[in-house]
Amino acid sequence: GRKSLRQRAVDELKHYYNGFHLLWIDTKVAARMVWRLLHGQVLTRRERRRLLRTCADLFRLVPFLVFVIVPFMEFLLPVFLKLFPEMLPSTFETESKKEEKQKKKLSAKLELAKFLRETIAEMAKRNKADTG
16 A cells, blocks of 8 residues: 555655665775775775765765755755756665666666677678688
């Protein structure tokens, strides 16, 4: 069935609470990484990507907070998310959005693989023609 208005509001509040909580945890971990960098240690590729994602999330948080702080501005949030889909920090994404992004990445990879396969086949034909 369909959820009541109150239940949907509670679910949204939980979603935002969890998003802020995850962002806080990511920020603490990123601060430790920066501390390690300042003391001459080298980050792994995974740590570097996490640090960059967290920094990007913190910069995305500024326009997002405007929607949270200004009264009734949260009603415009879906419109702005439609115009600027990458506006939300990564910790605020829903599972459906994550799946949608993964599907897009996978389709792009499949298209690239198809292009490369066709290119290699064409090169093989040319080499065969040149030698034959």
